Amino acid sequence: MFDKIINNFTIILKISEKCNLACPDCYFFFHGDESHLRRPVIIREDVVHGVGRFLMEAAREQGLRKVVIGFHGGEPLLIKKEFFAEICKLLKHYSNIVQLELKLNIQTNGTLIDNEWIDIFSEEDVQVGISLDGPKFHNDRTRPKVNGKSSYDDTLRGWSLIQKAVSEKRIKPSGILGVASPYLDGGETYGHFRDVFGATSVNFVLPAYCHDTHPGADYIDGVRYFMMGVYLEWKKRKDYGIRLRFVNSIMRHILLETADEERMFISDVRNQISISSDGEIGPEDVLRSTHSDFRNSGIYIQNSNLKEIFAHPMWLSFGDGMTKIPDDCMPCKWKNVCRGGRPWHRFSFENKFNNKSLYCDFFYQINELIFSDLLKSGADIAKLNSNIGYL
Ligand code: SF4
Numbered sequence: 001m002f003d004k005i006i007n008n009f010t011i012i013l014k015i016s017e018k019c020n021l022a023c024p025d026c027y028f029f030f031h032g033d034e035s036h037l038r039r040p041v042i043i044r045e046d047v048v049h050g051v052g053r054f055l056m057e058a059a060r061e062q063g064l065r066k067v068v069i070g071f072h073g074g075e076p077l078l079i080k081k082e083f084f085a086e087i088c089k090l091l092k093h094y095s096n097i098v099q100l101e102l103k104l105n106i107q108t109n110g111t112l113i114d115n116e117w118i119d120i121f122s123e124e125d126v127q128v129g130i131s132l133d134g135p136k137f138h139n140d141r142t143r144p145k146v147n148g149k150s151s152y153d154d155t156l157r158g159w160s161l162i163q164k165a166v167s168e169k170r171i172k173p174s175g176i177l178g179v180a181s182p183y184l185d186g187g188e189t190y191g192h193f194r195d196v197f198g199a200t201s202v203n204f205v206l207p208a209y210c211h212d213t214h215p216g217a218d219y220i221d222g223v224r225y226f227m228m229g230v231y232l233e234w235k236k237r238k239d240y241g242i243r244l245r246f247v248n249s250i251m252r253h254i255l256l257e258t259a260d261e262e263r264m265f266i267s268d269v270r271n272q273i274s275i276s277s278d279g280e281i282g283p284e285d286v287l288r289s290t291h292s293d294f295r296n297s298g299i300y301i302q303n304s305n306l307k308e309i310f311a312h313p314m315w316l317s318f319g320d321g322m323t324k325i326p327d328d329c330m331p332c333k334w335k336n337v338c339r340g341g342r343p344w345h346r347f348s349f350e351n352k353f354n355n356k357s358l359y360c361d362f363f364y365q366i367n368e369l370i371f372s373d374l375l376k377s378g379a380d381i382a383k384l385n386s387n388i389g390y391l
């Protein structure tokens with residue numbers, strides 16, 4: 001298991017713990033975790049050096065060969081540009097010493113992107129992902145600025161700069177990430193990202209609730225309806241060359257029996273850690289917001305190593321809950337594709353991770369539909385059944 005973890009190791013680095021937007025559904029600020037209030041607003045330099053030292057030790061002593069570092073916030077572009085560029089250089093410096101393959105990406109609301117940021121992304125080879133929730137009328141409700149004003153036009157302007165730089169081959173292609181909403185039509189939202197933003201890589205995540213916190217069955221069913229609408233629109237447009245990640249991921253698994261770690265709704269996230277601006281290490285970012293037990297580890301990147309993290313009581317408390325298919329999923333045809341879904345959508349205080357996903361109905365329906373569409377396109381049923389472990 002340890003090999004599997006270090007072969008797919010990801011760090012979410014919180015370089016800014018504040019935001020210029022005040023999204024009411026933000027899992028980071030408004031789902032009960034208030035630890036950001038006691039941390040520095042901007043990451044400290046000793047934390048960055050701590051990450052570098054940690055990576056060198058992991059490469060030398062635990063055989064780490066590659067790592068993905070995602071810059072997150074709050075809004076990560078609230079950091080000073082010079083400091084951001086310096087952080088990238090420092091991380092590359094430490095990685096180069098131990099021949100560690102390093103990939104850098106950033107998830108931003110895009111409102112602060114200007115030409116100077118584009119120059120930095122280009123120079124430091126940082127891949128950019130933009131967060132947006134849908135058309136302006138919806139985005140104005142879900143992603144307002146802290147002063148209540150709309151952020152939509154600023155995001156569109158930042159996205160245009162990104163697209164220009166991509167077309168000039170200065171930075172890698174970028175994608176738009178949205179959150180599925182029961183208050184929107186999924187097909188229209190996907191169409192908006194395609195037609196207005198010209199996006200060629202799109203993904204939607206399921207709202208970050210667990211069994212104890214979700215708003216109710218109607219809400220969950222509305223999310224299913226949204227996601228199905230996205231798939232149907234993608235299909236109607238014959239957008240087969242467009243990367244719609246959740247669909248591509250399910251298809252890959254059904255067609256190719258893809259390895260677990262490539263799945264979109266991956267169930268085991270022990271290979272992902274988040275590092276706060278003061279260096280405190282936590283589990284995967286959304287998981288942190290799921291329950292207070294998953295927030296404060298009390299261990300810091302400045303003086304920890306990889307083995308210590310995975311031996312920490314918090315990681316041990318995940319037990320086999322993340323890897324084990326939930327009991328209720330065992331009779332399900334899709335258990336090897338879905339595995340009960342993401343850990344936070346399975347979590348309840350009573351059963352921990354041993355529940356099927358809150359979004360089970362969506363998973364069942366999308367898997368059935370994609371499977372049947374693949375059959376209609378000529379795929380061999382015996383091969384597909386074998387790939388999903390349904391014989
Ligand atoms: S579709 Fe539902 S029952 Fe089947 S594996 Fe997924 S969460 Fe479990």
